[in-house]
Amino acid sequence: MKQFQRLVNPVNLARMLAIGLVMGLATLGRPAAAQSYPDRIVTIVAPSAPGGLYSLFARVIASGLEQRLGRTFVVENRPGATSVLGAAAVARAAPDGYTLMIASGATLAVNVTLHKHLPYDPVADFVPVALIARVPEALVVNAGLPVHSLADLVAFAKGPPPRPLTFASAGAGTGQHLEGELLKHALALDMTHVPYKGALPAITDVAGGHVTMMFTPIPNALPLIASGRVRPIAVAGRDRVAALPGVAPLAEMGLPGFDTSTWFMLVAPAATPRPIVERLHDEARAILADPALRRRFIEEGLVPVATPSVDELETFVRDEIAFWDKTLHRIGLAGME
Secondary structure: OHHHHHHOOOOOHHHHHHHHHHHHHHHHHOOHHHHHOOOOOEEEEEOOOOOOHHHHHHHHHHHHHHHHHOOOEEEEEOOOOOOHHHHHHHHOOOOOOOEEEEEEHHHHHHHHHHOOOOOOOHHHHEEEEEEEEEEOEEEEEEOOOOOOOHHHHHHHHHOOOOOOEEEEEOOOOOHHHHHHHHHHHHHOOOEEEEEOOOHHHHHHHHHOOOOOEEEEEHHHHHHHHHOOOEEEEEEOOOOOEOOEOOOOEHHHOOOOOOOOOEEEEEEEEOOOOHHHHHHHHHHHHHHHOOHHHHHHHHHOOOEEOOOOOHHHHHHHHHHHHHHHHHHHHHOOOOOOO
8 A cells, every 4th residue: 555655645736737748749759659649539448337536537537538638438337246247347458549448446456356256367468548536435333323533333332232234235245344344343342234236225224224324435425424313433545635624534543554445447458558558547647636636526526636657557556456465365255256
């Protein structure tokens, strides 16, 4: 995770605003193949059902690339098995720059150890193009419970009388599931996992009082927090989040090192020509440096980042795979899928 912390530190504003000029100069020396790319429709695969963060980031990147490159970029949803089905399809796609994908920490890191037989290799089958955003998650509870902090949660569970806790997730093996298991392990509490087919039905049942709590991407939680139906008691990332300024990270509540923020990245099939990868990297970096987009991300509970180079991203993915391999073995979830 230290590698992740280093990579997501923002660059200074002047450098971000100068990116467009630098990119324009850089294209003068690019091979003709990169300069003429794209000359037809490009597909960006979101390996999930419509409406989630994969789709959000796919639309953001597709819209930005259309404006900058003057060609059509379409978003195609390919849901299934916590992004595995979509990723496997993109891994087999022609490596020509015309099939791209939005990948998450689950797609490229967690799934490697979580699955006994993964039908793709995140390192061998994909090349990272650009880091899009970091997505911290909030631990939320049903607002009717007398729980306003992590200490309250522990006291509520231990009683008297003792109360078994339930935690929802978007499905077995998702980030919300793993975070719940990590919390259960860290606090030594009786917590039962309740999987759903998606994050929105899961948090809806937390709001309805059918499940005690869940970790959830902050954008999903904000409307229910605003309406008073769920209460945030902690953030799973290492830092406070602007959208929830009064909610402390778990690391400040006696769980040092609890940092499970996920991230999303634009990737391409591994053998995609490097000049095309570098051009997409430069264009995506300019899109993500837009001040209006960064403000939008912050307001929605996301953390904008300054994407590092392609080479640094390759190192980052390897480090994340190693982190989750160690973590999943420690809590006994390696090979559960």
